[in-house]
Amino acid sequence: MPLAAVIPVKSFVKGKSRLAPYLSEAQRKALNRNMFNHVLKTIGAAKAINEVIVISGDEDALQMAENEGAHAVLEAEQSNLNSALDVARKAAMALDADSLLVLPADLAKLETTDVTALLEAADKFDDKVIVAPDTKHQGTNALLQQPIDAIPFVFGSDSFSAHQREARNSNIDVIVIERPGLAFDVDGPEELKILEDRFLNQES
Template identity: 40%
Template structure:
């Protein structure tokens, strides 16, 4: 059986119009794309061979392509004609069974996809598995075997329409009721329900486990760090795990160590170093790694790196590196480094995981340092709750959680600064799958109160 799936998505400009009272157009577009990525992730984890996203919107198609789906530019108008276009393409590509899930299923998980697919097991002849919405009126999931077993009848009362069409055509129809499939998000009330504990708890963790990966060897320049991380973590990774890797081992493998004996400091670096009793060669390296100096005071340089991070000394650090004359720089592209590690982990363990590259940053208004994410792969680093509601019905207007930073900080608690453990696994956190990056965590210049 060649099982393919289709996810129809409207033009973002008109998507989720009933959420207009609580979400502006950008918020509705972001929500639509986030839910689409969740559906695609569930399909991928359920090992559906191929997923098509059919839409008239080029931004949707770009996001679908980035999420590993096959984008199909919709030529017709309306959902059912769009699905017909996708069915024609799927059959041409060799599909013998076809799944359809709308893009607005925020709670859909791989187990739900597998339940719909499993309803087709053992069927003889033409078969349809139909998953209704929570009201029992709409169709939120449809399996057709073969792909042309039924016409597409999505719209008002489509659940009854699909069952009726099955009876008329002599197609065996099986009903699959799953709470996660039944919950589609269309209205402000749906957002409010999503915030209620009874609904939001579905698929969310009851606890987190943060597990250090001991015995990691000293890394040298040129080593295959992705392979080394994959071998050290082992084969027991589970889908949904987050592997956190400190940037320092990545920088070592990528040759981002600088021998200070090779550095000739500028007059400016010499003057600042002499005033504050700092090594002028290290000051020179910091200046070279900076594209903007935010502040230089009391021997501390706060600068913006070429990546866009604002931190102390442009991330240049002499701790946990061999030798007295060596400093470590940030990786050139932490997101690309995270992606390479994730590829190696997925190839070895066969599980869809995320990777966070971490570093220690200070914070305005707070004493002490904490680990944050400088690179991300396989997840959305932010969760935007704006436009939703808390359990008491209060609207959320400014709640954006930096979950990748929180995961990095949690992992640091079991790594320690002096224990020589650069890798940890966080298990049990239901992060949003996606193609986010560490750059998503950077504050836009127009919003930065410290500029």
């Protein structure tokens, strides 16, 4: 299955605004940039992924993507996550991908073994949707679908349940994968406390 991975990236400056009480603007920019760089390189090391697409309105993020051999797609202004992913899906289809993996840019503990686990689960079914939740079982921290247009993107409030519901409504098998590297994302001070110092390094 020709597989494309998509990483949607918010502005490094504006992203993680909820952390503003705990980090300076420069620290938040460094955090966003370093986490994205980690996810980008981790996905790039997964040999089973044929294409990597980064969609963002941040020029720095797009340049980083191109430097790693990924496809850079400029996100339209005033776009939301789901509409941006629709654009990325069309880009993946133009690259002849027939399955799609969406991973957020803030998976600071993501490892190649996490990506491998997703792909191994995908091999068990022809048509499927694979969902990995966050630690609260509310958000979607990984979404793999085959065929590439199996379900619409419904990221937002309680998207973990929403993506499963969309799959079942389409009579497509749903697989839930739970791994620490996929579940951990950075949304508040609790995650900052256990985050490696290198992610706040402004020199990276």
